[in-house]
Amino acid sequence: MKRRLKKPGPSPRLRPASGEDLALAMRNHREGKVDEAARSYRRILADAPEQVDALHFLGVAEHQLGNSKSALEYLERALQLAPDHPDAHNNRGNVLKQLGRLDEAEAAYRRALALRPRNASALNNLGTVLRQRGDLENAAATFRQVIALKPDHAPAWQNLGNTLGELHRFDEALDAHREAMRLAPQSADSYRHLGAMLYAAGRIHEATGIYQQWLALFPDDPRARHFVASCTGEAVPGRASDDYVRAEFDGFAPTFDESLARLEYRAPELVASEVARLCGSAATSLAVLDAGCGTGLCGPRLRPLAGNLTGVDLSPAMIELARQRSVYDALVVEELTAYLHAHAASWDLIVSADTLVYFGDLREVARAAARALRPAGALVFTVEAAAPEQAPAGYRINPHGRYSHTRDYLLRILDEAGFVGAAAASTTLRKEASAWVDGYLVSGRMPATLRWEP
Numbered sequence: 001m002k003r004r005l006k007k008p009g010p011s012p013r014l015r016p017a018s019g020e021d022l023a024l025a026m027r028n029h030r031e032g033k034v035d036e037a038a039r040s041y042r043r044i045l046a047d048a049p050e051q052v053d054a055l056h057f058l059g060v061a062e063h064q065l066g067n068s069k070s071a072l073e074y075l076e077r078a079l080q081l082a083p084d085h086p087d088a089h090n091n092r093g094n095v096l097k098q099l100g101r102l103d104e105a106e107a108a109y110r111r112a113l114a115l116r117p118r119n120a121s122a123l124n125n126l127g128t129v130l131r132q133r134g135d136l137e138n139a140a141a142t143f144r145q146v147i148a149l150k151p152d153h154a155p156a157w158q159n160l161g162n163t164l165g166e167l168h169r170f171d172e173a174l175d176a177h178r179e180a181m182r183l184a185p186q187s188a189d190s191y192r193h194l195g196a197m198l199y200a201a202g203r204i205h206e207a208t209g210i211y212q213q214w215l216a217l218f219p220d221d222p223r224a225r226h227f228v229a230s231c232t233g234e235a236v237p238g239r240a241s242d243d244y245v246r247a248e249f250d251g252f253a254p255t256f257d258e259s260l261a262r263l264e265y266r267a268p269e270l271v272a273s274e275v276a277r278l279c280g281s282a283a284t285s286l287a288v289l290d291a292g293c294g295t296g297l298c299g300p301r302l303r304p305l306a307g308n309l310t311g312v313d314l315s316p317a318m319i320e321l322a323r324q325r326s327v328y329d330a331l332v333v334e335e336l337t338a339y340l341h342a343h344a345a346s347w348d349l350i351v352s353a354d355t356l357v358y359f360g361d362l363r364e365v366a367r368a369a370a371r372a373l374r375p376a377g378a379l380v381f382t383v384e385a386a387a388p389e390q391a392p393a394g395y396r397i398n399p400h401g402r403y404s405h406t407r408d409y410l411l412r413i414l415d416e417a418g419f420v421g422a423a424a425a426s427t428t429l430r431k432e433a434s435a436w437v438d439g440y441l442v443s444g445r446m447p448a449t450l451r452w453e454p
Helices: 016-030 034-047 052-064 068-081 086-098 102-115 120-132 136-149 154-166 170-183 188-200 204-217 222-232 242-262 267-279 299-305 316-323 336-341 363-372 407-417
Strands: 286-291 306-313 330-333 347-352 373-385 395-397 403-405 420-432 435-445
Touching: 016 034, 016 052, 034 052, 052 068, 052 086, 068 086, 086 102, 086 120, 086 242, 102 120, 120 136, 120 154, 120 242, 136 154, 154 170, 154 188, 170 188, 188 204, 188 222, 204 222, 222 242, 242 316, 267 299, 267 347, 267 373, 267 420, 267 435, 286 299, 286 336, 299 306, 299 347, 306 316, 316 330, 336 363, 347 363, 363 373, 363 407, 373 407, 373 420, 403 407, 407 420, 407 435
Parallel strands: 286 306, 286 347, 306 330, 347 373, 373 403
Antiparallel strands: 373 435, 395 403, 420 435
C-alpha cells in the first residue's frame, strides 16, 4: 500500500540546515525512489541522530524495502522522541502486522486513533487486523466507519467487500467491490478482487469478463494473464509463471497464515504425518528441503528430524516471514525446479505442501526432485484432486487459478521419475466456500542404490 508522506512538522531536534535535505529525501520517496530516499535519511541522521521525521520516514522506507526488523527499530526510536506522533504509531502498526504480531499491531493502530480519531488510514488498518484475526463482524463495522469518514476510500470498500465475502454475504460483497472499482478504475487490485468474489459466488462467466477487462487494461500483468487462462482454458501454461507466483504471494504474505487458519488448512499436518510414516520418529539428522516453504508453516514440524533444514520459495515476502520463525538453517528465494536441478543428491527428504498446485505438468519437477534426493530419499507433497473425466491429460487448471491432478497421473509421473513405493492417498486439504477441497497426499522413495547416467 502506498503511503503519503506528509510535510514534516516542527521538530525540536531538526537542525535548520537539514530541512532542505529532508524535503528532497521526501520528494524522492514520494516518487518511488525508495533506496535513494533511505540513503538521504541516513545521511541526515548521521548529522542529527534525533531527527524525528528522518527516523520516521526511514522506518517507512525500510518497511517498503522489506527490512522489517530495521523498520521497527527506526519507528520505535522516532516514537521514543515523539511519543504522540500518530503517523509513526500507524506505520509501526503496519510493520508489526507484516511480522504477524497482530495484538501489538492492533494496539499501535488504536494508539494512532486515540491521538487522531478521524484518521481513516489507521482505522482502515485496524479493520485489516480484525479481519486477519477472524473478527469479521467488527472488521466490517470498522471498514464502514472508514467509509463514513471518507466515502471515496477505495481500499476500505475493497476490504469491506472481502470481509463480507468471508461472511458469505456475496451480494453485499459484490456491491462493495463494484464501488471500489468505480472509485479506482485504474487499479489492478479492483479487478482482481471483484473477479475473485464473482468466482466465490459461483458467477464464473462474469468473473471471466472482469479478468478479460483487467488484461485489456494491464496486458503485462501476469496475474491477469493467469486468471484469464484459468477461466477460459485458452493459452494455459504448463505451470503458473514465476512472475505470477511472485506477484500473487508477495501480496498475500501478510495475511497468509491467518487466512489459511480460517480455511482450516491441513496440508502441513498431513505432510508431517506422512513424513513420520516414511522416516520414523528416530530420524533427527536428515537433510530436509521444504520446497515452496511459504511463510514456513511446515518448518516447526520438520525441524525435529532435520540436521539441516532449508526452505526455498519464489516470494521474497514469504521468505521474510519464514525467517521470523527461526527454524530454518537456510532460506532461498528461487524457482523450485531450477533449485532442485542445481542441487543433485543433496537431500534425504523433500516436502512440498500445496506448492505443486501451481504446476500442471509435473514431469520436470518430479525428475528434478528425484535427482536432488540421495539414495532412499523420500518425496512428500500435496495437490488438489481432479476427476479423470475432467482432466484427460491427468491435470487441469481451475477458475481459481490452481491446478488439480488425477491419481493415476500422479503415480505414473513418480514411476517415470524413478520413485518406488509411490502412494497417493485421498484426503481433504482445506475449506473453500465452506466446503472441503479434495486432494491427494502423495509420497515416494528413491531406490537404495541410484545409478544416474551422466
